[in-house]
Amino acid sequence: EDQVTQSPEALRLQEGESSSLNCSYTVSGLRGLFWYRQDPGKGPEFLFTLYSAGEEKEKERLKATLTKKESFLHITAPKPEDSATYLCAVLEYGNKLVFGAGTILRVKS
């Protein structure tokens, strides 16, 4: 089975302090990599899909990038409302998602 590892486990930032979250994966052939945001007690909210190395996607203060071995979620000038758990997942054959454990992000004002 594919393996997905996210780091760090938790990250504390000051408002406006940019940083990056990492998602490394081992797959036999990448069919797609997904980023989700999850607030406490709620279901994951879809953010981005990346399909090939070199691809980048942006949404507001978030930018996702993809290489052959890992993906980064860059957060530029974060705000307190960006606080959440960010989940990375790879798509296995047959449309099954394999998730990492997530990175818990806390942004303080």
Added chain:
Amino acid sequence: DAGVTQSPTHLIKTRGQQVTLRCSPKSGHDTVSWYQQALGQGPQFIFQYYEEEERQRGNFPDRFSGHQFPNYSSELNVNALLLGDSALYLCASSLGRSGLNKKAQYFGPGTRLLVL
């Protein structure tokens, strides 16, 4: 456009009981996947239904079973509940047709199950 809906939102059961969780997919979606998320972990794939059949299954025992109806809604059944079944159960909908099945899965709010 209604998103993925799940019911109930919370459920408390005792060991040995049986439970049924329900899911309605996002409008236009024909595939439903179920995931179990323990506290502090990422979601784990249970199974996926497409065209009313189980298309793929994760590493879960036969106590976990499901069904998909002609309107694409789905149920997850868990028999002989164990304490370890306490978790957030998530339903995700997507498109299952070839060429479209790499598109995003959209999740519902989940059902929080507590087994005492």
